[in-house]
Amino acid sequence: xxxxxxxxxxxxxxxxxxxxxxxxxxxxxxxxxxxxxxxxxxxxxxxxxxxxxxxxxxxxxxxxxxxxxxxxxxxxxxxxxxxxxxxxxxxxxxxxxxxxxxxxxxxxxxxxxxxxxxxxxxxxxxxxxxxxxxxxxxxxxxxxxxxxxxxxxxxxx
Amino acid sequence: xxxxxxxxxxxxxxxxxxxxxxxxxxxxxxxxxxxxxxxxxxxxxxxxxxxxxxxxxxxxxxxxxxxxxxxxxxxxx
Numbered sequence: 001x002x003x004x005x006x007x008x009x010x011x012x013x014x015x016x017x018x019x020x021x022x023x024x025x026x027x028x029x030x031x032x033x034x035x036x037x038x039x040x041x042x043x044x045x046x047x048x049x050x051x052x053x054x055x056x057x058x059x060x061x062x063x064x065x066x067x068x069x070x071x072x073x074x075x076x077x078x079x080x081x082x083x084x085x086x087x088x089x090x091x092x093x094x095x096x097x098x099x100x101x102x103x104x105x106x107x108x109x110x111x112x113x114x115x116x117x118x119x120x121x122x123x124x125x126x127x128x129x130x131x132x133x134x135x136x137x138x139x140x141x142x143x144x145x146x147x148x149x150x151x152x153x154x155x156x157x
Numbered sequence: 158x159x160x161x162x163x164x165x166x167x168x169x170x171x172x173x174x175x176x177x178x179x180x181x182x183x184x185x186x187x188x189x190x191x192x193x194x195x196x197x198x199x200x201x202x203x204x205x206x207x208x209x210x211x212x213x214x215x216x217x218x219x220x221x222x223x224x225x226x227x228x229x230x231x232x233x234x
Contacts, residue, residue: 007221027209028216045228058215059224077196097215102227108215111208126200126208134211142227 006055007047008037018051019115019122022081025095026111026124031056034122045096048113060093060113066141071129072112078125082116089118096138105142106135 003011013035024031031050037057039045044065050056063070072092084090093115095108109132115122161169168178175197178190191199
């Protein structure tokens with residue numbers, strides 16, 4: 001199917017790659033179909049693009065890439081909505097905010113997006129665990145990674 | 158809005174499967190006990206509002222050029 005987007009123009013996606021949400025993201029409950037668009041090959045970041053609203057897209061990232069002991073405990077109700085029988089079928093992404101021209105980059109660990117990859121059902125779940133902040137800063141870790149990448153590049157050269 | 162006065166130890170029953178009990182009142186703070194089926198989500202309203210605001214930030218302030226500038230070619234490895 002063809003999807004109109006304000007950021008990437010018209011994109012062609014497989015019907016089977018559409019993630020359906022029984023309830024859209026918090027504040028955007030009416031938007032219930034998304035596709036994951038690679039920000040670029042070889043990066044850890046994806047865009048979760050609405051297939052219904054061209055201008056609606058979130059940057060998402062796999063939290064295990066930067067947070068080692070992140071635990072997502074979802075309620076029975078949410079597991080049921082996701083048709084989730086085994087945690088092996090679940091993929092977890094967190095929403096990234098890039099503000100002030102990139103000076104502020106944060107990940108929302110309080111409300112991850114859980115996707116049942118088998119059924120392609122997704123849901124933004126609100127964790128009861130208050131250890132996890134809505135704005136987990138990513139700038140420092142991103143700079144560290146950038147430096148590392150630079151060093152590796154220098155070494156390679 | 159339905160307004161009910163309750164004392165400590167008294168409760169409100171909603172739809173025969175949700176019970177909200179007033180546990181303690183201290184100054185301007187009220188502690189409530191909520192018994193509801195596990196299928197009913199219960200959240201503090203301000204948390205929901207903060208998450209909504211954060212989603213709006215993430216969806217609107219984030220343009221491709223800015224993201225490209227800061228995240229290009231980046232992996233966490």
